Amino acid sequence: MIHSRLKFAQIFRTTRKLFKYNQKELANRLDITQGTISKLENGSLGPDTVLWYQFCKEFDLVADITYKTGYLFFANKMTSTGLEFKMGLFSLDRTIKVREILPFIQSLEELGLIEDFHILLRDRGFDTDMLIIPEYFVPFDLILDIFGLANAQNKDKEFISSSVNHYLIEKLNLINYLELNLKDFVLHLNSEEPFFNIQKKDKNILVNVISDFRFSIEEQDALQTYLNFKAKALSLVLKKVFNFKGIKVLKHDNFSYLIGV
Amino acid sequence: MKLQEKFWLNLNQIQNILLLDDGSLCRILDISKETFLKAKSKQRPIELERMDYLFDRLGITIDHFIEENYDIAQARERFMGEQYALPARYSYAKFSKSRTIINCLKYIELSYGSNFKNSILRSLQIDPRFFDNPERLMNINVLTDFCVLLNKLGLNKEDFVAMGKMSYIVNNEGPLGERLRSHRNVNELFEDICSNESKNFDLNFDYYITRVSNGSIHVGSRPTEMALEYLNHAELGSNFVCDTKLGVFGSFPQYLGSKASYAEKTRCMREGHSYYEYKINYSS
Incomplete structure (x- = not known):
C-alpha cells in the first residue's frame, strides 16, 4: 500500500509539473482543495476511484495503464523543451x-x-x-x-x-x-x-x-x-x-x- | 448525475449481477464492513487500490466501471474463473488465430513490461491466458481495437510494423518456422504462404501472388466470402492492422536468411482499389 501511494504521488507531481500547473491550479481543475493535492503528492493519501478517473481524463491519460505501469504515456509525441523539470548540474547538450x-x-x-x-x-x-x-x-x-x-x-x-x-x-x-x-x-x-x-x-x-x-x-x-x-x-x-x-x-x-x- | 453517485450505482449493479452481499464484497475489497457502509452512506467513493481487487477479478478497467462501458456477461464469466471466454464483440466471425496478436504482445511486453501488456488486455476484457495457444480463434476486431488503444498511448506506424516483424522472432524456433525455412527460395515460400500457411494467421482474407520480379514479390489480398458474410468492409481491419501485416510479410524472407527484407502497401481497398496489395522486398 505504501509503495502504491508513493507511485501515485509521483504520478500526480510529475503530471502537474509537466503541464506547468501549481498545486492550487491543479486543485481547481479537479475541484478539490490544495491540501488534498499536497497529501496526494507526498503519498500520505491515495486517490479514490472517481478522483483518479477525473485526473486521468483531465490530462488525457489512460487511467488503468497509468495506474498499473506507473508510467505516463501520452497520445501525442513529446516535444518538450526540458524546462518543466529541474536538471540541476546536468547539461542538455546531449x-x-x-x-x-x-x-x-x-x-x-x-x-x-x-x-x-x-x-x-x-x-x-x-x-x-x-x-x-x-x-x-x-x-x-x-x-x-x-x-x-x-x-x-x-x-x-x-x-x-x-x-x-x-x-x-x-x-x-x-x-x-x-x-x-x-x-x-x-x-x-x-x-x-x-x-x-x-x-x-x-x-x-x-x-x-x-x-x-x-x-x-x-x-x-x-x-x-x-x-x-x-x-x-x-x-x-x-x-x-x-x-x-x-x-x-x-x-x-x-x-x-x-x-x- | 454526479460521478460519486454513479460510482455507487455501478457498484450496486455489480453486486446484483454477481449476487454479492456487502460482506462478500468487503472481503474482495479487503475492507471492513463498517468502513464500507460508512463510505456508502456518505456516497464517498472507495480508494482505487481497494477497487482494483474487484476490477482484477472482473477483468475490467477503471474506465469500464465508471462509464459502464463493458461486456457484463464476460465480466461475470471472468469472475467465475473462466479464462478463455471472449466478450461478445470478439466472439462472432472468429476467423483470426491468436498468432498475430501473440507477436504484438511479445513486442509490447519487451518494450514496456508485463504490467503494460496485461493492462492493454484488460482494456479489451481478455484474460492474458487466452493467448497461451496460437491456434485459439477470435475475430479481427481484437487486433483492430488493440492497435487503436496502442495508438492512443503514442505508438505509431513504426511500432505496428515492428510488432508484425516479431513474427520471425516468435515463430523461428517453432514448427511454423521449421516449415517456412524448408523452402528453396522466396517465390516458393510465398506460394506456400498464400496457399497454405496464411490459414495459420487468419481466414478473413485470401492471399495470392500478383507479380514476381528480381528481389521483390507482390502479394494481393481480398476478403474471403465467408468473412464478408459476417463483417462489412469497414470492419475488416484498419490502416494500423495493415501496418502489422506489413511487418509480418516483411519478416517472411528472414526465414530463408534474408536480413534486409521489408514490405510496403501498394494497393488498398480502403483507398478505392479493388484489392489490397503488398510488395515484399528482399535481398537474396
Missing part, C-alpha cells in the same frame, strides 16, 4: 529518451540500487520525477552516473550481466525493425553513441573511447565500466542475432576492448 535508459533503471531496481540512484541525482539537483515519462528527453550523462554508481557499490559485474540482457532485447527489436546487417548495425551504434568509436578491424571489432572525449578523474571508473558493458553487450548481439560463434571479449587497454569474431 540527450536520450527515458525509455532508452529503462533497461539500466530496471537493472538498478533488480540490484536494489534504485533509491541510491535517486538520492545521487537529487543531490545534484536533478528532478527524478521525469524518469516516469518514457518519451521524455533527459541528459545523456545520466548513463555515466548509473554506471558510476554500480561501480562504486562494487556491483559492476552483476549490473553489466543484468543490463546486457535488457540491452539485447532492445537491440533485437531495432535490428529486426530496421533490417540491419552487421555493417549497418555498427554504423548505427556509432551514430547513437557519443563516447565510443566502434569499428571493424580485420576480423575483429574494436570498441574504444573517442580520442577527444573529455572526462573528469571522477568519471573515469564509470566510463570504463560502461565501456566494458558496451563490449559485452555487443558481443552478445553478435552471438544471438548475427549467429557468430566462439566470440571473445578482450581488454585491449583501459579505454578499448577487442571483440574477436
Whole structure:
C-alpha cells in the first residue's frame, strides 16, 4: 500500500509539473482543495476511484495503464523543451529518451540500487520525477552516473550481466525493425553513441573511447565500466542475432576492448 | 448525475449481477464492513487500490466501471474463473488465430513490461491466458481495437510494423518456422504462404501472388466470402492492422536468411482499389 501511494504521488507531481500547473491550479481543475493535492503528492493519501478517473481524463491519460505501469504515456509525441523539470548540474547538450535508459533503471531496481540512484541525482539537483515519462528527453550523462554508481557499490559485474540482457532485447527489436546487417548495425551504434568509436578491424571489432572525449578523474571508473558493458553487450548481439560463434571479449587497454569474431 | 453517485450505482449493479452481499464484497475489497457502509452512506467513493481487487477479478478497467462501458456477461464469466471466454464483440466471425496478436504482445511486453501488456488486455476484457495457444480463434476486431488503444498511448506506424516483424522472432524456433525455412527460395515460400500457411494467421482474407520480379514479390489480398458474410468492409481491419501485416510479410524472407527484407502497401481497398496489395522486398 505504501509503495502504491508513493507511485501515485509521483504520478500526480510529475503530471502537474509537466503541464506547468501549481498545486492550487491543479486543485481547481479537479475541484478539490490544495491540501488534498499536497497529501496526494507526498503519498500520505491515495486517490479514490472517481478522483483518479477525473485526473486521468483531465490530462488525457489512460487511467488503468497509468495506474498499473506507473508510467505516463501520452497520445501525442513529446516535444518538450526540458524546462518543466529541474536538471540541476546536468547539461542538455546531449540527450536520450527515458525509455532508452529503462533497461539500466530496471537493472538498478533488480540490484536494489534504485533509491541510491535517486538520492545521487537529487543531490545534484536533478528532478527524478521525469524518469516516469518514457518519451521524455533527459541528459545523456545520466548513463555515466548509473554506471558510476554500480561501480562504486562494487556491483559492476552483476549490473553489466543484468543490463546486457535488457540491452539485447532492445537491440533485437531495432535490428529486426530496421533490417540491419552487421555493417549497418555498427554504423548505427556509432551514430547513437557519443563516447565510443566502434569499428571493424580485420576480423575483429574494436570498441574504444573517442580520442577527444573529455572526462573528469571522477568519471573515469564509470566510463570504463560502461565501456566494458558496451563490449559485452555487443558481443552478445553478435552471438544471438548475427549467429557468430566462439566470440571473445578482450581488454585491449583501459579505454578499448577487442571483440574477436 | 454526479460521478460519486454513479460510482455507487455501478457498484450496486455489480453486486446484483454477481449476487454479492456487502460482506462478500468487503472481503474482495479487503475492507471492513463498517468502513464500507460508512463510505456508502456518505456516497464517498472507495480508494482505487481497494477497487482494483474487484476490477482484477472482473477483468475490467477503471474506465469500464465508471462509464459502464463493458461486456457484463464476460465480466461475470471472468469472475467465475473462466479464462478463455471472449466478450461478445470478439466472439462472432472468429476467423483470426491468436498468432498475430501473440507477436504484438511479445513486442509490447519487451518494450514496456508485463504490467503494460496485461493492462492493454484488460482494456479489451481478455484474460492474458487466452493467448497461451496460437491456434485459439477470435475475430479481427481484437487486433483492430488493440492497435487503436496502442495508438492512443503514442505508438505509431513504426511500432505496428515492428510488432508484425516479431513474427520471425516468435515463430523461428517453432514448427511454423521449421516449415517456412524448408523452402528453396522466396517465390516458393510465398506460394506456400498464400496457399497454405496464411490459414495459420487468419481466414478473413485470401492471399495470392500478383507479380514476381528480381528481389521483390507482390502479394494481393481480398476478403474471403465467408468473412464478408459476417463483417462489412469497414470492419475488416484498419490502416494500423495493415501496418502489422506489413511487418509480418516483411519478416517472411528472414526465414530463408534474408536480413534486409521489408514490405510496403501498394494497393488498398480502403483507398478505392479493388484489392489490397503488398510488395515484399528482399535481398537474396
